[in-house]
Amino acid sequence: MCPARYGYLGPGGTFCEKAALKYFGGGHEMISFRTIKEVVRNVKEGSIEKGVIPLENSLEGSVNLSLDLLVKESNIIITGEVIIPINHNLIGQKGLEVGNIKKVLSHPQAIAQTADFIEENLPQAEIIYTESTAAAAECALKNRELAVIGSDQIAHLYGLSVIAEGIQDDDENYTRFIIISRSKGKFFYSTGYNNYQDTKKMYKTSIVCTPEVNKPGVLYEMLGEFAARKINLTRIESRPTRKKLGEYLFYIDLEGHYHDPLVAGALKEVRNMSGLFKILGCYFKDNIKEGSSEKDAKCKKRA
Ligand SMILES: O=C(O)C(=O)C[C@]1(C(=O)O)C=C[C@@H](O)C=C1
Structure with missing residues (x-):
């Protein structure tokens, strides 16, 4: 195979x-x-x-x-x-010192996650965004005055040195x-599950929706469908629809399987109140285990 x-x-x-x-x-x-x-x-x-x-x-x-x-x-x-x-490091060619760094390259997320360090230690450096932390490391190979923000693995992989360790704004x-996968067709509602206490421990369902009419309290009403059923939301995020100023899409992650009748019931009501409504997926939850940050792991190794 x-x-x-x-x-x-x-x-x-x-x-x-x-x-x-x-x-x-x-x-x-x-x-x-x-x-x-x-x-x-x-x-x-x-x-x-x-x-x-x-x-x-x-x-x-x-x-x-x-x-x-x-x-x-x-x-x-x-x-x-x-x-x-995620544990970030300042990386560059062997012998590069902080005072000699002219440019700092990395993915915008990595730059943002280390903003305090950059402000304090590299005020002179020009910031350049790359498509990924490893793409930045490729550039550092060609230029001695250039530093990169990324994992210690990229330093190792690209033969670069770690100048400063653990530089993210917060250890956590x-x-x-x-x-992501290719969808095989429309999501359908069924009653395959019937114990929300079980499905909420194991699954997450992600949706995106936008209220059909922009009226006072409409988002409150939509979210009320989850609250009324004690369905726990793990995330809500808004993004512009890109069609009209002031119109937003709401990305919602909730605990539970969309085949669970309780979840299916809430989703049906929310869909009825929505213009655009899409189930983005239903999948097993991953959990952050306490003490699982990279720094904790390193401390354990040293002890
Ligand atoms: O550039 C990488 O190494 C990535 O995997 C991308 C990415 C991101 O997009 O957030 C992943 C994890 C970190 O938050 C920084 C960058």
Whole structure:
């Protein structure tokens, strides 16, 4: 049997690769793509079975491009999630000192997650955004005055040195990645499950919706459908519809399976109040285990 083909935001050494390995384990064909858009396109066109892209970070919030693509690409669904701790380092060629750094390169999320460090230690440096932390490391190979922000793995992989360790604004730094697949058809409601207490422990359902009419209290009414059924929401995020100023899409993640009658009932009501309504996916929950940040792991190793 051929190994499954999975894609992720690369090149090799990104946090996304780490997340993909945690989720899929070994023994698969792993293909790196240079942009999130390319990962999504390849899943959509069927050249890979699943793709892994970043969705949100505990310090910086959403990766807007990923949110937008989930709505734009109608045949893409979320089939899994994986959360990993993120530990950033300042990286450069051997012998590079902080005072000599002219440019700092990284993914916008990584730059934002280390904003305090940059402000305090690198006020002289020009900031350059790249498609990923590993793409930044490729550039550092060609220029001695250039530093990169990323994992210690990329330093190792690209033969670079770590100048400063653990430079994120807060030690508790996690990114949630989603696994995307090609949708096989419309989501349907059924009553396969009937114990919300069980499904809420195991599953998450993600939806996106926009109220059909813009009237006072409409969002309150929509969210009330979940509150009335004691359905726990784990996230709500708004993004412009990109059609009209002041009109928003609401991304909602909730605990429970959409086949659970309680969840299905709430979703039906919310759909009735919505213009656009899409179930983005229903998948197993990943949990952050206490003491699972990279820094904690390093401390344990040293002890
Ligand atoms: O550039 C990488 O290494 C990525 O995997 C992307 C990404 C992101 O988009 O959030 C992933 C984790 C970190 O939050 C920083 C960057």
